[in-house]
Amino acid sequence: QQPVQSPQAVILREGEDAVINCSSSKALYSVHWYRQKHGEAPVFLMILLKGGEQMRHEKISASFNEKKQQSSLYLTASQLSYSGTYFCGTAGSSGGSNYKLTFGKGTLLTVNP
């Protein structure tokens, strides 16, 4: 089942912060975050595993709330280069589906000068 991302779109000024949420109705084992710039392939940002620590990529961090089946991506002091569409991908806890990542519809982030 496709995870739900919110918001669908957000516009920031350079230096502002943003939070993108990813929720699933199914038990999660891992959450992936990717960023896709226009006309380019999605690029991996980080993975959060059940029971794991909060992860960080430059000034972008993420958390994983196992009880709520929810992950949040925190963009701090946003830069123009952060613009793009952010996707969360989730994998369930059953062994056979570990590499079946189900992605949300994405959050379009625009950072303006």
Add this chain to the structure above:
Amino acid sequence: KAGVTQTPRYLIKTRGQQVTLSCSPISGHRSVSWYQQTPGQGLQFLFEYFSETQRNKGNFPGRFSGRQFSNSRSEMNVSTLELGDSALYLCASSLATGYSPLHFGNGTRLTVT
């Protein structure tokens, strides 16, 4: 290391025709996944192959099929093309160990007229 290579980059086909897309994974990656990307729908999982075996399949009709060769290269085939099949088709490879990240290719843009 060379990234994931997808060919061709662009394809224009007519309804009813069939098409084959190719994906060469990163050297050493044995898992290859395919996704369909359309505006507003995000990344829809098609299937995942590991060591020439299809391990997971998404909710797509049987017109969509794939295979993986002994060198981990993968092909995806769509028969009896429909207008709704117009999309960006992305291939991603991974080490498939410990929930390793997906590395995406630049995709094949398929247009069905």
